Amino acid sequence: MIALRDLIIFAGLMALAAAVIASLFPVREGPSPAPACSDCAFKLTGGYWIRQYGNYAALYLGTREAARYGWAYRADGRPLRIGENATCGTAMYLWVVDGVAYVSCDGSPPRFGRDVLGPKLPFVDVRIDSDWRTCDTTIRFEANLTEHYVVTVEVYDEEGRPVASATGTIPGSASFSIPMAGVYRVHIYAPPILDEWHTLTAQVRISDLVRARVFTSNDTQDLRPSTSLKIFDLTNYWKRGYRSVVVYVNPRKDSFTLSAPAGAFADFLLAWEDCPTCDSTYGALYVDEAWRLTFTQTDIVLTHVFSQGGYWHEVYVLDGQTLNMPGKKTLIWTWNKGGPKYSSYTVHWFSTTVWLESQDSAMNARATFSKECSWG
């Protein structure tokens, strides 16, 4: 009997609960009611629409007025004209700010504030590093970007011919190498965020000259006693595509014929005279020692071309340099005396010094060559 009583009570409670639930259910799947507020945002479904009147905007559900606002605007900030209606398909998003309504059909919020900054790009930091030994250049791009952009780097020489190009990404890096010494224009191009030109100077700087002068073409003068070493810079001839050049070095038009080196960064002919007063008939000036100094991409190669004369000669180069070591003066060639005779000598470094010495020390000459890459 207890069970029956309990069942009756349980059934009664269930009926009560069902009635309560049924009363709370929105049985009609129709429009949602419009809340009244002055600073809020909500979504309305059903047949809501807004009409702008002369002094207010009314939100209608069908024909029934649901709410009134000061004015109605589209979400992009355009106000409704008087008599204009705003309707949406399935859902209407409404922002109410200070009693003014902003209508959006796709849920994009209205934004307040003018654009005063103009074109806006995310930040891209361009850092250019050249390897001090090879002039290989790496451009690093750091940016606060989520997606990657393709960047193209193009390198043009003095006459506007493309000599190297590279592609990379931003953020990321792009690398290229400079084949020969010269002044280059570098175009970094990544539409729409980057379009920059830079100048890259890759050169061999000749410094610390003692009784030496640098020429870029023939020189047949007798420049003694101030100059005993003539340095002929041949790089530009090779860059222009010459297969070989003939270099005249003295008044008698003695010449050296040199053919184009393969893959050289810079190329020089060193012509030296060992005696300040001899050869007064301009017999054989600046031919006592002739050496070729070629910068390859990584090293410096000295090649013996010619030697003559009655005095003894010594040719030294600075070799053995590393990051922390200054290197030492190394004898690589002797003439008319005992000693090393390397007809070709390689310095595994980006700079060196050449000494040419004879028993008449008045003509001893010296020059320092170093590869330099700089950004301007």
Place this chain on the structure above:
Amino acid sequence: MWSLAYGLIALAVVAFVVLYAAAHAPNFKAVNLADQLYGAKEWLAEYLPSFPRVDVTSRFRVFVNVVRVVRANATAYVARQWVVFPVHLPMGYRLERVGENVVYQVYLNVTRCGYVALSRGEPAVLYEVELKHSLDQLPWLEVYAAVPRNVTQYYGWLYGYYAAWRRPPAVGLDPRVGADVGLVDYVKAEWALVHNATGGVTMLYVAAPPSSLYIVVVDYPLAIPLACPR
């Protein structure tokens, strides 16, 4: 035992009803523009020292959330000798933070600055600052000038950051705005806004004491330091 069961069932029924009613009741989200604006400015104030610094004007023109700086040399007295080290002087800002409904943008750029004599005969550093603002009102605009108690001490303090970071610290910005509060006094600077109806640019003129290191333009809570290379 049965009553406990009834109680539990009744509780479950009530909970269901309440939850269902709450989920289906009309609800709305509050829109508070003031809070959004404050949040945008607070975010900018927090990240201001970490924004990239550019010294190329063409980049300053297109990037957003950058600081334009000018490199200058400062002298500090460190370990009984004078050292010269580079510092960055903040000269311009392009800042943007978009809240849900508020676009907060501010553009500040020092166009001219230098020593002048005020009409009452007092010397001052006059800053002419271009000011563009996405919202027309600047309700809290205040301008302070940072006057160092001891310039040598200030640059000695800044040199510590240079030594630690191996990059030039920015005057007024590093390590964060207001970190030098023990070394400088912030005094209220005279300022005036001049609107140009045709140019669309507002000029902010600030007269700071001649000994001041930099000025701080405050759109509370965002404080923006600006310096003058001289």
